[in-house]
Amino acid sequence: MEHHEQPAPLSPAELTAVRRSLTDGRLAMTRRTLLRAGGALAAAAGAGAALTACGIAPAGRTDAALTVDHSGSEKRLAFSNWAEYMDVSDDGRHHPTLDAFQRRTGITVAYTEDINDNDEFFGKIQAQLANGQDTGRDLIVLTDWMCARMISLGWIQPLDAGRLPHARANLAPEYRDPAWDPGRKHSYVWQGIPAVIAYNIRATGGRTVDSVSQLLEDPRLKGRVGFLSEMRDTVGLTLLDMGKRPEDVTADDFDAALARLQKGVDGKQIRRFTGNDYTTDLDKGDLAACVAWAGDIVQLQSDNPDIRYAVPKAGYMTSTDNLMVPGKARHKENAERLIDYFYEPAVAARLAAYINYACPVDGVREELAKIDKELAANPLILPDREMTARSHSFRALTPQENRVFNQKFSDLTGA
Template sequence: MKKTLQKIYLALILILLYAPILTLVVLSFNASKTRSKWGGFTGEWYVALFQNESIMNALYTTLIIAFLSALFATILGTMAAIGLQATKKKLRSVFLTIANIPMLNAEIVTGISLMLLFLAFRMTLGFTTILLAHITFNIPYVMLSVLPKLKQTDIHTYEAAQDLGASPLYAFFKVVFPDILPGVLSGFLMAFTMSLDDFIITHFTKGPGVDTLSTKIYSEVRKGIKPEMYALSTLMFVTVLFLLVLINTAPPKKLTKEERQKQRKAVRISRTIFRKVVPAMLVIVIVAGGFFYNSKQNFANGSNRVIVYNWGEYLDPEAITMFEEETGIDVVYEEYETNEIMYPKVESGAIAYDVICPSDYMIQRMIDNDLLAKINFDNIPNIKNIGQTYMEQSRQFDANNEYSVPYCWGTVGILYNKKMVKEPIESWSVLWDEDYKDSILMQDSVRDAFGVTLKYLGYSLNSTDRDELYEAQELLIEQKPLVQAYVIDQVRDKMINNEAAIGVIYSGEAIYCQQENPDLEYVIPKEGSNIWIDSWVIPKNAQHKENAEKFINFLCRPDIALMNFEFITYSTPNTAARELIEDPAIRNSRIAFPDASELEGCETFKFLGDKNDRIYNELWRQVKSK
């Protein structure tokens, strides 16, 4: 019985360890993009992986940074360890304590500190700052590996070599270095591994257009993982597994004298290859591949590019390619998930973005805080294609239409599964219905969450009344046990895959979801909702303002606006593009283009001032922490 229980226990442990990996492997061969159904066996995601420039770029950037940071950290760490070994014991103890602080410190503290240091020296965040940050936090790990080996070396041998006429440098490499080489190699491998795996420090020190695998995977998770990432993870797992099996399963064998001599010869050849040929090839592959995939981001002519900061999956990649081909201007593209994530990065001035696409109330805030430049509309003749209705609506946050160009608009409503709810939904009240516990999706956005609740209570979604806000907070806290998840872009996958019955969603997302799952229905609740508009703006510190205006003008072209509408399915304010929509069901969709009667009670978010923003954020933080 005892042995049986032990086997059961071991089996459970193995299942817990490897079931997620097995699931990931299976999904990498699933022809369907959705996780909830099997679409047949396919290898297309592995082909797509190596054709996906952004993922391959992240892979090569990761390898380059890991290799270079480990190399420099090993050199500097080894020199530091040798210097410490030569100092007096008390002084050595003090320096070791200082050197160990980065290892004991929380990574987020190190990351923020390095970011502030780079900004203090007016360095542009990017590849160089990531590399410097990785070298910095890797050095202590190298020192930790080398110092024990230095303690084991015999100083008298080194002195004897000098007595025999060897120079200090020659004596070091011939006497000391061979003894500490295992520690140096161990330090290099540790530094390489730490750099390869790092996310937090990289996140705070990276700039636009530069991603490592960790930051790329994080951004993908925020908006729904693509199947290519399953393929990449599977390849990484299989590679590690193969090496482990190769190392640990070689059967012992008794060798003859002749076989032992052959083995020694093979070992010598292998050592030569691994010490000289493999490192050289590794450097060539990483540097050459990295140069190819990073050339556009890191080596482009600084005056002939435009740095774009946009919502996730909010622009057809083909449109970027067309713009680059037609203008010769390189596009450095970066994505964000919420207005609240975007704003601090722009306000800090850490990165000089050229074009950004915020929402209405955030544009007002940026104007009030003098963060935006006035647009020269002489460079944007295609502004004529934007409907006058939307230009007038923009005056609510851009009084004179000087700072923004409308890009997309829509409403916030409820998307529900007709097969999973009891009756058609008309009111926000369903979000507090206990019959749908663990089947409700809420937007992970402070203004959207409070806006929904305030409208349900009969208040303005721009309320600054403390009593009304506290009442809304209490309702959100009361609702929290019913919520399956607070999401952004993930709401699409969950609703399409029937993982939830009800979701608060943007109208453009609802159109896409209905195309994938006909059981879904979208409604603007009777209490009213938010009607929003996202627009292109140019930050005041933009370094390529004319290129930014060319980019905006290009996106206002009817054929390009139509391309983007079909890609993101959000309503376009470009009336010329709407006329080009071939499908009358889409052209006249009440979700994409609702009539005035359906928008009664809808409001546009307004900037409520920094003080009220802090109040909203604090109340939302309290809701999320309950």
């Protein structure tokens, strides 16, 4: 069966291109270069588009399940993704894994890097989805909290499990049953996004930094600490350090975490809240330590041996970016075939070698080791059992909570 064909092994030239991509600076612009908005713009999306965490959608809900699929007669699909979130050939002109899929299936993939921000992208397609119209896209990649929003609105097509044998078999256990999409009926993980602590060992004077308490309280780090402008990661890590579970956060818990961060701001312990731009300051040592995303750390370490990371004993935050088929998409089966393709371990390994975020595919380690043994042994890319056990996710927020929490966080960060 075509679903079970194995991709051809990497040629010597392809292996060289992959390895070179890890060190030639091209990937210094990671998937996180354009900051994912953490919901700060949610209120601007309008009341009709508000997240209905209880499952009650506003007027205009469409039944995506009734969409007519044209995959049989139209061998194509349109795939929207974030910038720098796909493997690229050494000349920068091709995407090798997508090219291989097109050769194998005869399905032409129109690949577009037109997602810069969850809310901004939602605004692009909101009116079409609300009116039951095709967005012109068959496959999109959005962050878990936005996925929850769109699924609850009825704007995402349910997937056909029978067309996803690799995805069903190889999705890592920790991603299988999110509260916002039980049983993965509408989505599959593209990449996991761990938020941990990074530090420059030269800037810390040889000291390890492995807790939010150190970031906020160690006087030797004063003025050289960074936190992320992504609310769920920064507040989530602070909650964990306080012995609270982000999965169960209450309004009082949230306010207590913000008060702790505010003290760090007022005392000038925190230098600033950042998007991906913390990487330059950390590399130079202007930031001694900060909350950081795993993919950035892997990239920084390839060029600077002083960059270290720590997974706090209290735990770390993980979010996911996820593949979904929007309502009224014309080529659902074609999109499902592409989703399943990226869950083949050899294909997943090629992607992981380029983008360096947490791979959601079980069985990929051996394939990744053929490309780069160090990457295959890196728990930021392939978390081991111990690290996985310390992972936490921020719970889904109601529309009111989302607006209030983000406004309070915006007031704290000065955004």
